Amino acid sequence: MFFFPYGTDxxxxxxxxxTIGLIVVNVLAxxxxxxxxxxxxxxxxxxxxxxxxxxxxxxxxxxxxxxFHLVGNMVFLWSFALVVEGKLGPVVFVPxxxxxxxxxxxxxxxxxxxxxxxxxxxxxxxxxxxxAMSMIWAPRNDLHCFLLAxxxxxxxxxxxxGFVAFYVIGQELAFAALNEFQVSGPVLHLxxxxxxxxxxxxxxxxxxxxxxxxxxxALWQGRLGEAPQKSTRALQKEQATRDEQQAxxxxxxxxxxxxxxxxxxxxxxxxxxxKLARTEAGWQLEESELLALLDALGKQQQAARGMPLxxxxxxxxxxxxxxxxxxxxxxxLEQGRPTQALRVLQKLPDKPLAGRFEALRQRLLAAIDHQRxxxxxxxEAEDW
Numbered sequence: 001m002f003f004f005p006y007g008t009d010x011x012x013x014x015x016x017x018x019t020i021g022l023i024v025v026n027v028l029a030x031x032x033x034x035x036x037x038x039x040x041x042x043x044x045x046x047x048x049x050x051x052x053x054x055x056x057x058x059x060x061x062x063x064x065x066x067x068f069h070l071v072g073n074m075v076f077l078w079s080f081a082l083v084v085e086g087k088l089g090p091v092v093f094v095p096x097x098x099x100x101x102x103x104x105x106x107x108x109x110x111x112x113x114x115x116x117x118x119x120x121x122x123x124x125x126x127x128x129x130x131x132a133m134s135m136i137w138a139p140r141n142d143l144h145c146f147l148l149a150x151x152x153x154x155x156x157x158x159x160x161x162g163f164v165a166f167y168v169i170g171q172e173l174a175f176a177a178l179n180e181f182q183v184s185g186p187v188l189h190l191x192x193x194x195x196x197x198x199x200x201x202x203x204x205x206x207x208x209x210x211x212x213x214x215x216x217x218a219l220w221q222g223r224l225g226e227a228p229q230k231s232t233r234a235l236q237k238e239q240a241t242r243d244e245q246q247a248x249x250x251x252x253x254x255x256x257x258x259x260x261x262x263x264x265x266x267x268x269x270x271x272x273x274x275k276l277a278r279t280e281a282g283w284q285l286e287e288s289e290l291l292a293l294l295d296a297l298g299k300q301q302q303a304a305r306g307m308p309l310x311x312x313x314x315x316x317x318x319x320x321x322x323x324x325x326x327x328x329x330x331x332x333l334e335q336g337r338p339t340q341a342l343r344v345l346q347k348l349p350d351k352p353l354a355g356r357f358e359a360l361r362q363r364l365l366a367a368i369d370h371q372r373x374x375x376x377x378x379x380e381a382e383d384w
Contacts, residue, residue: 005080005145008144013089016081019085044059045119046120046121047118049116064122083138108191124185125191126192127192128192143160172187246280261289266293290317304331322357328344337381341368345364
């Protein structure tokens with residue numbers, strides 16, 4: 001009987017360049033090992049009872065005992081790596097693959113420090129780690145399997161959860177128990193599966209992989225396939241992107257407004273300012289821009305349209321309060337609002353103003369009295 005998985009229906013969002021590359025490296029390493037001979041390869045095998053050798057934690061994962069060992073591992077690697085790399089992409093998958101192998105080999109060499117002899121090679125532990133990650137991330141997706149038995153072949157689908165739980169974990173546990181859990185192939189495979197299980201859970205819970213609520217935890221909690229809630233990290237990233245775009249928009253808008261003011265086009269600059277005040281939260285003109293806009297409107301005989309800007313200036317700045325209040329009172333009088341003009345002027349200092357400002361105040365006060373005597377009618381004045 002000959003049985004192996006050859007594909008999956010799990011979503012593959014990235015072409016498996018990393019998986020293909022790793023299979024090629026494994027094949028080339030096997031060819032190099034065969035060409036060099038067993039004695040020359042001993043340096044790269046994971047040795048037991050000979051101290052810690054970090055180089056072996058990497059190299060032993062790419063070495064195989066024979067062609068059947070290599071082909072078996074590569075076939076299983078293809079199927080489970082499609083699931084994992086399909087969600088992560090090659091840039092993340094390849095370091096993850098190496099990390100799984102290095103971690104398992106480090107644990108293995110530490111555990112066997114007091115052994116008299118022994119060694120191990122192969123990608124089996126990494127494949128078991130990828131299988132465990134696939135079980136966590138895509139339990140309800142299927143593996144496409146091939147079976148050759150009694151000179152007949154069959155193809156069928158098996159859920160990843162069932163395949164990994166029975167074939168990778170259950171079977172290896174049974175063989176390890178029969179061997180009294182001594183360090184052997186089944187135990188090493190379980191080491192690899194455990195490393196992959198932990199890595200899969202950590203990456204899922206940290207939001208480093210998006211399983212769209214098709215993961216094992218969603219299955220257990222009865223929310224399989226539900227629209228996933230965005231993680232705090234994802235929300236923060238989206239907010240940062242929005243803030244960055246808003247900052248760019250504001251910078252562009254501010255530069256456009258300054259160009260309009262430089263050209264003396266106050267009405268267009270005012271329209272842009274009013275639009276941005278409605279659409280951009282927190283939009284405000286700088287003091288120099290506000291004064292330049294008021295000046296441009298005055299030169300275009302549109303000073304009355306700048307009254308809200310004068311009020312805004314009084315609320316935010318104080319350096320030119322006197323001329324701004326005098327201008328605001330003058331515009332109020334032009335609109336026939338003497339009470340409003342008087343209220344604006346009453347907030348000026350009681351002492352005489354500097355230079356021409358005092359003369360202007362007196363003229364405005366006289367105009368206020370004149371409009372009142374003429375019976376000007378207005379609604380309640382605002383507190384500017």
